[in-house]
Amino acid sequence: MSAIGQCFLAFLFGSVVGLLVQRSRFCNTAALRDAMLFKSYRNTKALLVAMIILTIGFTGFISIGEGNPMSFDVGLNQIMGLFIFGIGMVLAGACTVSTWVKSGEGDVGAMWALLFTFIGMFLFSMFWSANFWPPAPASMTGAPNLEALQFGHANAKTLQERFGIPAIVFGSVQALVLVAIYRAILRKEHKQKNA
Template sequence: MWYTIFSGLICGALLGFVMQRGRFCLTGGFRDMYIAKNNRIFYALLIAIAVQSIGVFTLIAGGWLSYDAGAFPWFGTVFGGYVFGIGIVMAGGCATGTWYRAGEGLLGSWIALFAYMLTSAAMRSAHMTDFNHQVKGLSTAHNSIAETLGISVWPLIALLLVVTLAVVAKELRKPKLKMAMLPPKRSGLAHLLFEKRWHPFITAILIGLIATLAWPLSEATGRHFGLGITSPSANIIQYLVMGDSKFLNWGVFLVLGIFLGSFIAAKASREFRLRAADARTSVRSFGGGILMGFGASIAGGCSIGNGLVMTAMMTWQGWVGLVFMILGVWTASWFLFVRPQRKARLQTASA
């Protein structure tokens, strides 16, 4: 039990620290792809996926891990991923982003997080058993892309690596915008960790390494998966309601560690402060949290479970889920940002 607590908290704290300092927000990144035509965070996600994919399949090849992708629940992945994408825009952050922003003191994220946890737990209750079985029944035999194609997974990893290196190299060749920077107040390691702006690509490499580390740490506790946010978040509510210690698994301490690591990073970088949301934002955050919990539950994962981990495992669930998650983000961005701005510009022009 002590190993479960310690390793889960440490892995989560590392992830929360890195994501907070690197401002690694997939919601904002997916939204920027559509609104600002800026793909930098998406390219960073590809880096994290590639690093983890190489690391985990190397462990599998060495006999340290085993993994079975199982069946591909296509309906839940498509519909759930799309709903989840809409929800994270309303909530102002994805599952992991909501956890680390709660650690920064953002009360709107607390509201979204509570709704997300509560809905995820409700989706795992006995009342939803028949519905979940029907959704999972809409699946195909092979989730692994390599098994479907009848090839080794390594050519797929090589293709991902080549594409990732190509888009990253193209991005790095773009002229850099010169920004006015205040004189550093700290020096040495303190400046690098808590003051200097972290490059998203460096952040992504670190996230990929942490995601790789999560597999053997989790495996040692009997949990055969890497990073995961939705099920552990639901397990917290289930434990609080039922009091059954079976819900206190490695994943629970992982998500609690994300909160802790973000809090430490925010305090050390002087970015922590309690920020209340207005009534409209609070209601939208709560609604977004509900959609996040529902969507991630039927999709079998969130932006981390599907968008980072299952993509790295070269599964249909991961890549198809990621596509529909992004489409959900773009849809919500149209209604919440693009459309209102266009309407305001038209009103201004006609005034």
């Protein structure tokens, strides 16, 4: 496919996804926040369905040898960064995708959140290139790297490699757990309606 064809397909796909996100009011932050604070599970159910589809699809591709799984270090730096990012999403009132949608609709608060998201990305890119945290050579040895506070290493084996069981088996177990959570939410909503 030509570069123009690829650009057109990317534009078409992005437009369809953007329309679906805007019309459905889907938000990752709302999926968790609303379930915990307001006992509203509309976005939570959508998130669970997406996770089920992606889990089966991803592990299916990995099982047949397709795809390119990424390996990366996991440490306290990711946990702290995700925690701070999560607080920012809750304060902004939306996830990054919903912030884009709300900005497009003219929400000034979302525009400010998006602006500072870009500023944060720019500042982090300067920090990242200067310091490269965690230091790659030190974390690729397989030995514990206490300086980088690493929990795992990029050369760790996957469950599929370690046990010789296709990834789709582990994906199916995870999908069944997600289906059980989805059904529990449906039962809870049914009880709330009948109460």
